Amino acid sequence: MQFNSFYFLLFFTAIILFYYLIPNKNYQRTFLIATSLFFVFQANYLSLLVICLIAILNYFFGIGIETKKNNFAGKFIFYLAILINISNLFFFKYYDFFLENLSGFLGLFNFKNPPQVLKLILPIGISFYTFQILGYLIDIWQENLKPEKDILVFLNYVFFFPKLLAGPIERAQNFFPQAKESKYILLSNFSAGGKLLIWGFFQKLVIADRIAIYVDSVYHNFDQHSGITLLVCSVLYVFQVYADFSGYTDIARGLAKILGYDLMINFRRPLLAFSITDFWRRWHISLSSWVNDYIYMPLSLKFRAIGKAGVFIALFVSFIIVGIWHGAKWTFVVFGVLQGIFLVVELMTLRKKKKLATKIPAWILNGAGLLMTFILITVSLIFFRSPSLKIALSVFAKININGKLFLGTASFFLYSLIGILILMMHDICLEIFKKDIFKFKSDYFILRGFPYAMLVIIILMIGVFDGGQFIYFNF
Amino acid sequence: MQIERNKFQSIQLFYRIFIFGLMLFILDYLVGSGLSWIYKIQKNGVFYHTTYGLERTVANILIFGSSSANHHYIPEIISNQLKMSVYNQGHDGINILYQWALLKGILKRYKPKIILLNLTPNELSLQDNYDSLSVLSPYYKKHTEMRDIINLRSKFEPIKHLSAIYPYNSTILTMLPNLISKKGVRSTNGYYPIYGSAKKMKIKMRNFKNNTNLDPFLIEALDNFMKKCKQDDIALYLVFSPWFSFEIFETATIIKVNELALKYKVPVYNFIKDPEFNGQDDIYQDSGHLNHSGALMFSKRIAKEISISLRN
Numbered sequence: 001m002q003f004n005s006f007y008f009l010l011f012f013t014a015i016i017l018f019y020y021l022i023p024n025k026n027y028q029r030t031f032l033i034a035t036s037l038f039f040v041f042q043a044n045y046l047s048l049l050v051i052c053l054i055a056i057l058n059y060f061f062g063i064g065i066e067t068k069k070n071n072f073a074g075k076f077i078f079y080l081a082i083l084i085n086i087s088n089l090f091f092f093k094y095y096d097f098f099l100e101n102l103s104g105f106l107g108l109f110n111f112k113n114p115p116q117v118l119k120l121i122l123p124i125g126i127s128f129y130t131f132q133i134l135g136y137l138i139d140i141w142q143e144n145l146k147p148e149k150d151i152l153v154f155l156n157y158v159f160f161f162p163k164l165l166a167g168p169i170e171r172a173q174n175f176f177p178q179a180k181e182s183k184y185i186l187l188s189n190f191s192a193g194g195k196l197l198i199w200g201f202f203q204k205l206v207i208a209d210r211i212a213i214y215v216d217s218v219y220h221n222f223d224q225h226s227g228i229t230l231l232v233c234s235v236l237y238v239f240q241v242y243a244d245f246s247g248y249t250d251i252a253r254g255l256a257k258i259l260g261y262d263l264m265i266n267f268r269r270p271l272l273a274f275s276i277t278d279f280w281r282r283w284h285i286s287l288s289s290w291v292n293d294y295i296y297m298p299l300s301l302k303f304r305a306i307g308k309a310g311v312f313i314a315l316f317v318s319f320i321i322v323g324i325w326h327g328a329k330w331t332f333v334v335f336g337v338l339q340g341i342f343l344v345v346e347l348m349t350l351r352k353k354k355k356l357a358t359k360i361p362a363w364i365l366n367g368a369g370l371l372m373t374f375i376l377i378t379v380s381l382i383f384f385r386s387p388s389l390k391i392a393l394s395v396f397a398k399i400n401i402n403g404k405l406f407l408g409t410a411s412f413f414l415y416s417l418i419g420i421l422i423l424m425m426h427d428i429c430l431e432i433f434k435k436d437i438f439k440f441k442s443d444y445f446i447l448r449g450f451p452y453a454m455l456v457i458i459i460l461m462i463g464v465f466d467g468g469q470f471i472y473f474n475f
Numbered sequence: 476m477q478i479e480r481n482k483f484q485s486i487q488l489f490y491r492i493f494i495f496g497l498m499l500f501i502l503d504y505l506v507g508s509g510l511s512w513i514y515k516i517q518k519n520g521v522f523y524h525t526t527y528g529l530e531r532t533v534a535n536i537l538i539f540g541s542s543s544a545n546h547h548y549i550p551e552i553i554s555n556q557l558k559m560s561v562y563n564q565g566h567d568g569i570n571i572l573y574q575w576a577l578l579k580g581i582l583k584r585y586k587p588k589i590i591l592l593n594l595t596p597n598e599l600s601l602q603d604n605y606d607s608l609s610v611l612s613p614y615y616k617k618h619t620e621m622r623d624i625i626n627l628r629s630k631f632e633p634i635k636h637l638s639a640i641y642p643y644n645s646t647i648l649t650m651l652p653n654l655i656s657k658k659g660v661r662s663t664n665g666y667y668p669i670y671g672s673a674k675k676m677k678i679k680m681r682n683f684k685n686n687t688n689l690d691p692f693l694i695e696a697l698d699n700f701m702k703k704c705k706q707d708d709i710a711l712y713l714v715f716s717p718w719f720s721f722e723i724f725e726t727a728t729i730i731k732v733n734e735l736a737l738k739y740k741v742p743v744y745n746f747i748k749d750p751e752f753n754g755q756d757d758i759y760q761d762s763g764h765l766n767h768s769g770a771l772m773f774s775k776r777i778a779k780e781i782s783i784s785l786r787n
Contacts, residue, residue, distance in 0.1 A: 006631040185484045187491070411648035445491055446498060453498045457506055460640040461647060466606035466628075 036159035062147035097328030168286035183260035196254030203247030205463035207419035226403025274369035507639020534562035540593030550664035556778035563665030600686035612642035668767040717752030
């Protein structure tokens, strides 16, 4: 069941009606868990089985780590829990990738009977809930968090359907207090949630799915397209991924808000970043902050004895993990490696940049930074989009400004540009003037609601209603 | 206290949902009516031709099919040869469901004497979705006979069509140029020529595949199409128009079409195997589409074949 389906909208409307009729907070939580499990069940049985098993095991692991903290048993439980969660993720997501590469490697030595791949179905949301649970366990181990004893609260944290499929990777500290409250109908929640939903659907249906038509058709026959077409396609893909994932996150946050929950912000106008460091503070914030807290920081501390090199190693490892988190493909590894290289170069040139800032006007420096960051992200996302390293390199090699630009249907191209223009106007106004272009200050609800009604009209007019699923559902 | 607060918030919420819904309804009605008006006053372009074919033409011969029909059959050439009026109903990117819906709509108004139904080698292949039927959405309200076919897109189509804008989704930028400028009117009686040859443009030609999984809905639509023509005494010709092929073989679609043709005693003309057209990249724009030169050759040929058939 996809968020951008009519079926889901009916499903969610029914959920809200029942949810707010339930008077007791325990029953409310139980209802939400049941709803989330139904949501998983709609995908496949395996996903349901895996998530239930993992959630129940980790509930007990959390309590076990806390109660046996000061002895060997506590340490054993902690490492066992970490091992089980990582193994679960590895088995479903990376096992076949590992075996395929191992077979290829053994093939070099004429090794016969290579191990067979399992072709397992990837349980939905596995990368997202595994990282959530790992964060929860580490926080308990580091005594930053008390384990949740109320199983309904804990299960709600793992299962909560708005964030289950593609995040945000929510922190337990943020979620638990909210899950313990009784939820009542609040006009402000519905209003804020509704606005997020409309804006999310706009990003997904008007921008991402429209651009996808062009990008998919170019990638389908990339060898037949000119250099300029591949260049335009690569630039458009940056907007597609942004609108797709940011749109999904806004829909997820909107759904959660209507149910009385505040999920963390996942995107803060990333295409207006002045550097790659800045970009990762704005893009997929729940993942980048997770990696920062649980991988980069501990590694930097571990390697601090070797100075700057230690920081570079920590950065590299962190971003390889970010890359491979997205999927079991070498293209994602290269995506991560590229981010690592860009960040290391930025760190190494930081002093020079500061010196330069004293000589060159800030607007030139910022403009150049903005452009450079966009170019580097565009290059990285070629690997992100390509089905294989070979294709990514072929696309990359073929890009130039020559040849005839493939426009598809001219109107399709224009629809994409209209969407991008609205998205960028929104982001630029918010970034520079700290003002949301869709928010009118007025005492009249009609005036405040009008921009959002217009967004719905634009969705109906130029949205793509038969588009595919969200890109990040694959992760 | 909490109950009172809840009650107040609920009333406020329903009031706002009602106001927002009303605002949406009015905006949807206004914008939708505008789009409907623009759609109706089209003087050329693909929407004009679909409406003309469905609601106005009284041509003796109708040509049905997807892009290969639209770009391969020149009505004037066929008309000169057969001394009958011809209209090309072909439409890019659609399948037999569209043809069946359109035929139902046309037969409510008049009966053509001859129908040429152009098919592609994988016309009946299993479809992931029927989204190409969206081109019929502007006729959903008026042509009730088409609804059961348009509803195949999804079970929520009747609800979605409550919106006045939805039937015109993604049409505005195609419609506006046809209002402002008459430049680019290249079609005559529905035919749209395509120029440039694969040879000159160095386009890599691809052979068709044999998609063995056939779609039961598409088979049913073709069966209904043929049955209806038989019932209404319309002479139906099934045509597989030329294809640039490296290797000639029978697809599951071709086998099924031959089977249905035998059932309804309908002639099938298969030009995929024809040496006059096969493998000549100067008369193709791409693997499945003849350019204007190719269309000229093909129109003469099909007109001759039909002429012979009519004489017999």
